[in-house]
Amino acid sequence: EVQLVESGGxxxxxxxxxxxxxxxxxxxxxxxxxxxxxxxPGKGLEWVSFIxxxxxxxxxxxxxxxxxRFTISRDDSKSIGYLQMNSLKTEDTxxxxxxxxxxxxCSNINCPHDSWGQGTLVTVSS
Amino acid sequence: xxxxxxxxxxxxxxPGESATLSCRASQTVSSSYLAWYQQKPGQAPRxxxxxxxxxxxxxxxxxxxxxxxxxxTLTISRLEPEDFAVYYCQQYGTSxxxxxxxxxxxx
Numbered sequence: 390e391v392q393l394v395e396s397g398g399x400x401x402x403x404x405x406x407x408x409x410x411x412x413x414x415x416x417x418x419x420x421x422x423x424x425x426x427x428x429x430p431g432k433g434l435e436w437v438s439f440i441x442x443x444x445x446x447x448x449x450x451x452x453x454x455x456x457x458r459f460t461i462s463r464d465d466s467k468s469i470g471y472l473q474m475n476s477l478k479t480e481d482t483x484x485x486x487x488x489x490x491x492x493x494x495c496s497n498i499n500c501p502h503d504s505w506g507q508g509t510l511v512t513v514s515s
Numbered sequence: 516x517x518x519x520x521x522x523x524x525x526x527x528x529x530p531g532e533s534a535t536l537s538c539r540a541s542q543t544v545s546s547s548y549l550a551w552y553q554q555k556p557g558q559a560p561r562x563x564x565x566x567x568x569x570x571x572x573x574x575x576x577x578x579x580x581x582x583x584x585x586x587x588t589l590t591i592s593r594l595e596p597e598d599f600a601v602y603y604c605q606q607y608g609t610s611x612x613x614x615x616x617x618x619x620x621x622x
Contacts, residue, residue: 433613433615434552502552
């Protein structure tokens, strides 16, 4: 069974940093791309970042709203993906989901998300 | 950025009825890179379709996706109780964007 489990969400003050983790199981993590998608309380979905598999160059993409502040990475040996979030703002408050992105479904730019974790809550407030 | 506008905002229907959900893009969605997701309260989204009409694993055939260019439709025939949820479209041909969602509620 495919499983994605996010962790690391917390209450942090504006300007501080936080690192989220996504632990994958039930599939070959290294064969897939991975994204982070967030959802502010009571709001819709917002794509945040994407990293390709090593086979596809491990290239990364970021939403304009987080570019320069967030960094996505992966450790295929541990089947874990990460999202390093720096200079956090109140508008970053959301549930953050990690997703599995199958490359055969993808465009040159990005992918649909065929599996999702249950999410981890990040609250940015003073 | 491609803006996706979903309509209606809320659809009130009874089990057994059909639902037609619209997703309109502000520019052409390249190569039909459009997906649909279902989200129930307190749960993560679930992929329904990618590439406009390719059904994801385990999605029943009462769900269908169609459209091209800037106009896309998700149709649910014979609504089951478990189909009442919020539905989102997403384009992933450029920097991904989601629509604001359509809520399908029980009438």
